[in-house]
Amino acid sequence: MPRVSEEHLERRRAQILDAARACFIRKGFHETSMQDIFAESGLSAGAVYRYFKSKTEIIEALASVAIGGLAGYVSEVLKExxxxxxxxxxxxxxxxxxxxxxxxxTLRLAPQAWALAMYDEQFGTYVRTRMTEVRQLWIMYVERLRDAGMVPPDTDCTAAGKALFGMMPGFVIQYLLVGDLTSEEFRRGLRSLASPATLAPDPA
Amino acid sequence: MPRVSEEHLERRRAQILDAARACFIRKGFHETSMQDIFAESGLSAGAVYRYFKSKTEIIEALASVAIGGLAGYVSEVLKExxxxxxxxxxxxxxxxxxxxxxxxxTLRLAPQAWALAMYDEQFGTYVRTRMTEVRQLWIMYVERLRDAGMVPPDTDCTAAGKALFGMMPGFVIQYLLVGDLTSEEFRRGLRSLASPATLAPDPA
Amino acid sequence: MPRVSEEHLERRRAQILDAARACFIRKGFHETSMQDIFAESGLSAGAVYRYFKSKTEIIEALASVAIGGLAGYVSEVLKExxxxxxxxxxxxxxxxxxxxxxxxxTLRLAPQAWALAMYDEQFGTYVRTRMTEVRQLWIMYVERLRDAGMVPPDTDCTAAGKALFGMMPGFVIQYLLVGDLTSEEFRRGLRSLASPATLAPDPA
Amino acid sequence: MPRVSEEHLERRRAQILDAARACFIRKGFHETSMQDIFAESGLSAGAVYRYFKSKTEIIEALASVAIGGLAGYVSEVLKExxxxxxxxxxxxxxxxxxxxxxxxxTLRLAPQAWALAMYDEQFGTYVRTRMTEVRQLWIMYVERLRDAGMVPPDTDCTAAGKALFGMMPGFVIQYLLVGDLTSEEFRRGLRSLASPATLAPDPA
DNA sequence: CATGAATGAGATTTCATTCAT
DNA sequence: AATGAATGAAATCTCATTCAT
Incomplete structure (x- = not known):
């Protein structure tokens, strides 16, 4: 069935990634066997290996999306x-x-991607890079808050950006794993804490 | 035959867990083979299997510590x-x-433990339970803040507790994975954000 | 449909054999995959399979040439x-x-062809036949030496022919594998040994 | 069944090599699957892989013996x-x-070993080294013939040694592959040719 | 208590070959 | 005639676990 459209190829790749994603969510990267992916996708071993040259490549394709998937949107919101x-x-x-x-x-794979990044040198480097990029958006966001007079002029914007960026994993874990947190509740929680009264007296 | 001191048994268990931890940090739960653990611990297969009846049991022993290890200390600080x-x-x-x-x-295993909890039914239940317990400490902490007049009397303490609890994974990931965040910086970041000026006007 | 010249077909066959030969020399018959041959020849799987109905057929085509390729020339020289x-x-x-x-x-494939002949029944039969034919030329050559009075009249021509034929593999191996033997040196070596003084006294 | 004697280990290795040799002679290095070796040896996959860490290692163990096996004896005879x-x-x-x-x-594997040496870099180096060593014995042998006055004093001993060494592969192939040559016949053949009458007139 | 040889199912990946287009 | 996507059996090797010693 040769001489096939570019679109066909793209569909096949998507078909494989869909199947792999479902398996990975259900059983984890490593407990999922290639056989599982063949079965889930309805394709043969050879077919899958035509599109991805190893299981690692499939994992990385999905893990990368899980890590970087939000990046574009974050930028959109924070640069508004x-x-x-x-x-x-x-x-x-x-x-x-x-x-x-x-x-x-795919986002459900984020915790697995963080885990992978902890011990896989190469993927770890990728994740660190992406995280640093996104975090930089938060830092720039705090700088704009400062310029708008919404935080004090002497604010350590980097520190504040890191703290804000750090809220996301906590939300993701509670949302995905514990399953009892809504976006609205999280926001409400934040609001109540945003007061100098919660802080220790200024050391100065 | 046996007649071996309780202490000896405890030492052996620790020896195995130490070895397994080192391997898990280096290669991950699933890429680590039992043979890796035998080699790292200097013990034989038979010896290891006398103390843990499966690889899963070793993983769970360490993953549980990674998840629950901080709990006692959290309580101490938050109930002060x-x-x-x-x-x-x-x-x-x-x-x-x-x-x-x-x-x-062991704390370095936390991201792997979160990942495992995402698809392992039984371990997931354990993790959810522990997380909920610790989070409850944060919620109670916010209630005390409220009683002390440090947050408004109508504060949604549950929501605020969840938000606070959610800061921890973000710190852990940035500390362990990106590696460029200190406790002091994180705190400083928080301080600058704790102001109503950062918030949208009250919808009420 | 087709309407393709005989010459075209012949060119395609040659193209495939050229590619296969290059691969076989580089990686051996069995380590070479058909995909290697597709890549080396620049042809598609379908194209190659139109001209040879199996990998075995390609191997045999080349191995046969490696074994029989010299035969005609041997005859020419020895019948002079x-x-x-x-x-x-x-x-x-x-x-x-x-x-x-x-x-x-193609001659570089000779050792692989000998090896194949050792365990492949059918190819072994082919090789034995061809070797016996060529060896017969050497035997007839010795008979002519005898008739010309260059070896004693009671010479065992068959034995002598086998000995002479046996020089060829030794030359090929040293030439191809060790790579430090020239035709001239080989000949010089032979000359110095051709003396009754090298022999044990006649048992008779 | 641990804590096993050195001798037991040695027997197991031999058992595996025996099985592999039988398979290799019957089907060739590459047509023999590891399953074939497991079956022939009566051992499990794991057991075989405890003693040899890859199929290549088994092939090389046997091919090395096939190449170097005779070396000791050659020395004994030629230094007499x-x-x-x-x-x-x-x-x-x-x-x-x-x-x-x-x-x-094992000697039946010699042609396969020669073939392997033609394209396997590492094994080729090994074979070249061993061949050169053994050939050196032949060269030294010719030097002793010269010193004993059995070949002319101006003999090119290296050339003559190479020619003599070159008789061996020819014998092996005719003996193993064609199967109609005896040691005695080969010797008889040589004797009849050892006469200056067979040679072209000295160019000098 | 401890050893470590042995098991054998199962993992990933490759490969000769086919056939719809 | 030619393509090349697809097949799926089979190859090599690993690994958690057991149990005779």
């Missing part, structure tokens, strides 16, 4: 003009996470 | 009297994470 | 009139081997 | 004092080949 208030920004991004998990479950 | 300010509480607990990673690397 | 002296005959045939390896490397 | 006549030396070594094929068929 005028600069959105913090609870809006966080609330909309967590909301986005929720809606994205729906149609394309 | 008088109730510590938010940045103190968070700062001390992230500090604790940092110092705990030193002597006993 | 007047009968050439032994060192001339051997020298010219080894020389021929050397010059033949140049333009068409 | 007084220096044995050429037909004796060749006759006794071919005789040795014949008797060695009997009890331990």
């Amino acid at each position: 003009d005028p600069v959105p208030p913090l609870d809006d920004a966080v609330g909309r991004l967590t909301q986005l996470i929720v809606t994205m998990v729906g149609p394309d479950d | 009297d008088p109730v510590p300010p938010l940045d103190d509480a968070v700062g001390r607990l992230t500090q604790l994470i940092v110092t705990m990673v030193g002597p006993d690397d | 009139d007047p009968v050439p002296p032994l060192d001339d005959a051997v020298g010219r045939l080894t020389q021929l081997i050397v010059t033949m390896v140049g333009p068409d490397d | 004092d007084p220096v044995p006549p050429l037909d004796d030396a060749v006759g006794r070594l071919t005789q040795l080949i014949v008797t060695m094929v009997g009890p331990d068929d």
Whole structure:
């Protein structure tokens, strides 16, 4: 069935990734065997290996999406003009996470991707790079808050950006794993904490 | 025959867990083979299997520590009297994470444990339970903040507790995986954000 | 449909054999995959299979040439009139081997063909037949030496022919594998040994 | 069944090599599957892989013996004092080949080993080294013939040694593959050719 | 208590070959 | 005539686990 359209090839790749994603969510990267993927996709071994040259390549394709999938949207929200208030920004991004998990479950693989990054040198490097990029968006966002007078002029924007970026994994874990957290509740929680009264007296 | 001291048994178990931990950190749960653990521990297959009846049991032993290891300390800090300010509480607990990673690397397994919990029914249940317990401590902490007048009386303490609890995974990931975040910086970041000026106007 | 010239077909066959030969020399018959041959020839699977109905057929086509390729020339030299002296005959045939390896490397497959003949019933029969034919030429050559008075009248021509034929593999191996033997040196070596003084006293 | 004697280990290795040798002779290195070796040896996959870490290692173990197996004996014969006549030396070594094929068929693998050496870089180097060593014995043998006055004083001993060494592969192939040559016949053939009358007139 | 040889199912990947287009 | 996607059996090797010693 040769001489096949570019679109056909693309569909096949998607078919394989869909199958692999389903398996990985159900059983994990390593407990999923290639046989599982053949069965789930309805393709033969040879067919799958025509599109991906190893299991690792499939894992990395999906894990990369799980890690980088949100990046574009984060940028969109955080660069909005005028600069959105913090609870809006966080609330909309967590909301986005929720809606994205729906149609394309890839985000459910994020914890597995973090785990993989902890011991796989190469994938770890990729993940660190992507995380640093996205975190940089948060840092720039805090700089804009500062320029807008919404945080004090002497704010350590890098530190604040790291703290904000750090809210996302916590939301993801509670949303995906514990399963009892909504975007709205998270936002509400944030709002109540945003007061100097919660802080230790300034050391200065 | 036997007649071996309780202490001896405990030492053997520790020896095996130490070896397994080192392997798991280096290669991950599933890429680590039992033979890797035999080699790292200097024990024979038979010896290891006398103390743990399967690889799963070893994984679960360590993953449980990675998940629950901090629980006791969290309680200590959050129940302190008088109730510590938010940045103190968070700062001390992230500090604790940092110092705990030193002597006993088990915490480095936390991301792998989260990942495992995503698809392993039984372990997932365990993790959810433990997380909920620890999160409950944060919720109670917010209630004490409220009683002390440090957050408004109408605060949704559950929501706020979830938000606070959610800071921890973000710190862990940035600390372990990206490797460029200190406890002090995280705290500083939090402090600058704790202001109503960062928030959208109250919808009410 | 078709309407393709005989010449075209012949060219395609040659193209495939050229590619296969290159692969076989580089990687051996069995380590070479059909996909290697497709790539080397620049043809598709379907195209190759139109001209050869199996990998075995390709191997046999080339192995046969490797075994039988010299036969015609051997005959030419050994049947020359007047009968050439032994060192001339051997020298010219080894020389021929050397010059033949140049333009068409097929001879480099000879050791693989011998090996194949050792365990492949059918190919072994073919090789035995061809070897026996060529060896017969050597035997007839010795008979002519005898008739010309160059070896004693009671010479066992069969035995002597086998001994002479046996020089060829030794030359091929040293030439192809060790790579430090020339036709001229081989001939010189032979000359110095051709003396009754090297022999044990006649048992008679 | 641990804590096993050195001898047991040695027996197992031998058992595996025996099985592999039988398979390799019957089907060739590459047509023999590891399953074939498991079946022939009566051992499990795991057991075989405890003793040899790859199929290649088994092939090389046997191919090395096939190549180097005779070396010790060659030395013994060629260094004998007084220096044995050429037909004796060749006759006794071919005789040795014949008797060695009997009890331990490894020699039957020689053609496969030559073939392998043609394209396997590493094994090729090994084979070249061993061949050069053994050939050196022949060269030294010719030097002793010269010193004993059995060949002319101006003999090119290297060339003559190469020619003599070259008789062996020819004998092996005719003996193993065609199967109609005896050591005695080969020797007889040599004797009849050892006369200056067979040679072209000296060019000098 | 401890050893470590042995098991054998199962993992990933390759490969000769076919056939719809 | 030619393509090349697809097949699926089979290849090599690994691994958690057992049990005779």
